[in-house]
Amino acid sequence: MSQLELRKIRKTYPGAAEETLKGIDIDIASGEFLILVGPSGCGKSTLMNTIAGLEAISEGEIVLDGKDVSGVEPKDRDIAMVFQSYALYPTMSVRENIAFGLKIRGMPKDQIEQEVERVADLLQISHLLDKKPSRLSGGQQQRVAMGRALARRPRIYLFDEPLSNLDAKLRVEMRTEIKKLHQRLQTTIVYVTHDQIEAMTLADRIAVLKDGELQQLGTPKQVYDSPQNMFVAGFMGSPAMSFVHVNVEQGEQGLQAEVQGGDGRSLKLPLPEYLADRVGKRVVLGIRPEHITQPQDQKSDQALVTTGEFTIEVTEPTGPDVIALIRLNDTNVHCRIDPEHPVTWGETAELMFDMKKVVFFDPETEKRITG
Structure with a gap:
């Protein structure tokens, strides 16, 4: 479990008329499930990418366990990311997909096998280990993508709209699985979604973004019952306020x-x-x-x-x-x-x-x- 601090994060793309991120300040406690929510184009995925190191910040600091990692390469940040598209290797089996990152890090073969079995059991996909991704349902592929991230045992997990490609019923089921997983492992998770129901049900705290600015940071109850402005009030809740x-x-x-x-x-x-x-x-x-x-x-x-x-x-x-x-x-x-x-x-x-x-x-x- 690790603590993450985002200190006055700014991001401006070359030639852009205005900043994409405008001084984001968030402290994420060890073991916390934080959800970044907001409409399309609000900057939530950009903020996620800067945490992962996939995009450089223009100003500010990303502090992980007391160390500024703003200039550290993605592979050296010890952060795992689960993407919307699953990003599985189609020619590899489920077992090989989960094990891939561990092989790259040079983990001994017997330890890799133990870790794959542990993760497969945790996610209830042991019976799928020898199948290829093309033979899996969307929910099963999402479990494999999560398994690949879990097998690394990183300091922080990042989820970028991981359920948006699933149908409504499966989305609810996977939401429950992710919540159970967090309760069991107590890992630090930063999760991006545009779905405010997802945010309300999963988060310890919610960060509501609009046009690159943090509108409100609080528990689901605080954000729902005591919205700080009309944007937050209208965005959270279905039907809307x-x-x-x-x-x-x-x-x-x-x-x-x-x-x-x-x-x-x-x-x-x-x-x-x-x-x-x-x-x-x-x-x-x-x-x-x-x-x-x-x-x-x-x-x-x-x-x-x-x-x-x-x-x-x-x-x-x-x-x-x-x-x-x-x-x-x-x-x-x-x-x-x-x-x-x-x-x-x-x-x-x-x-x-x-x-x-x-x-x-x-x-x-x-x-x-x-x-």
Whole structure:
């Protein structure tokens, strides 16, 4: 297990109009599973390649176990990388693919065989050792690629979108296998994905990137419940958080904001007291589907909870629940509905708004307003 420190990492490609990486600062603890997430072009794969040594950084330091390895050749960093494309040698058997890196390092033959057997058993691919990659499924090939990395016993593992080529069912299965593997080995892993569900389920901490800048670094719960800005709030979560522009008002019962449905019905939503200095001003209300549901008796008398009637515009059954769409202040807003008590589009439904976990943003800076 090893500690990795990324200190003010900058990367500029020759002739580029702007930097690809803009001063990334992240400390990764020994044994931590860190996920780099963000949309295409945000710099996450570039950052991964600089850690591996496949690309040079323009400024900053990459510190591994207290030593600056920024100028060290990839082969001397003792870092293993699992690629999106698997990158297996087609003419070699699974056994030979896993053993290849160990042979290059000059490990004795008997030790190589022991290591191959250990890794194959760990990944449950012992029965595949004499097969060629062309005879394997996508999930099996991914296991072999992981096995080749595990056999080296490096200080850090890097995974670059390793599951993106798999179908949905296999992706879920492999996600579970990777999580179990990390829990068993307690290795340090840096993992790149654009899939925020993958990030939420696998990570100890998530680093959200946009345009080469670190937007937020925190646990999945921190990033989901307390997003630092509207980009993070909208990127994490499925369906995404809805953003509704409202005016903060002082009502008889406290702070409130009026929202109007697509059918003209309106509702006064209770607001938290930390918005007192925003009375008379506009804020952006960020609300997730699980904060708008059918009425629940156990919540009916709680503070910051209210109900109102709205027309259902669209319903999307997902199995465990139904996602319903309503309009609030000319904005599409998702709600999470109990499938045992379904609603249909076009009908009026009574909905409960739980405002305790709703977050608010400054419309100018798009940063979260904190209490």
